[in-house]
Amino acid sequence: MSERYLGLGHVAVYTRDMEESIAFYEKLGGSVKGRGGVSTPAGEKKLALMSYGGITLELIQSPGAMPMGEGNVPHFAILVDDLDAAAAEVRAAGVDTFLTPEKKVLPDLFGGLQNWFFTGPSGEQIELLQML
Template structure:
């Protein structure tokens, strides 16, 4: 068993696509529906298949993101990623060290609808294994 993708309902499809393209996602395909809604499948360069689905259903009204906490993206270099995102016009938060100086480096980014993304650079040796929790 494995996670395939996360799906987010978005209020403005073009605005969201511009945001996620700036993050580094590429579009794999779009499924349009007769009622004007659509699904757009996205993936990051190192992923083999779709990992994010943007759901645009204008007829359903406004979007509330309150129950969702965040999803995380692993990056090779947090400082280079922050520089890239800032140059692309996005506003990543300053780096944090939630596990102390030997732990992961993180930064937060919020998409146009309020979904939060955690950017994570693991320390040498990679992420902790379950027996380290």
């Protein structure tokens, strides 16, 4: 069956405010690929597809309380070629939500990596990841 897999389709991220999340990801170089909605008994669920960092994010704004229980994606990682430069660009875009003051360097994990996490407007964690 794996020969049928074409790659990652998208990563779904719940958002409290669709416009705020779109503006956030656009500020980081993303672009809107499409917008839509789905009717639910509680009202319209807003959806947007964004191209960001070589992947597609599906932003979801529920009409009611944001469902944040088991099964939610705890973070997604953007693979970068230069962690320090990527973090500097994110900061230059006005993002000041890094979770630690310094990057983490893990030379023995998965052949060596360094990473740095920051959060998006709805609390989603985004990892900048450089393999060493």
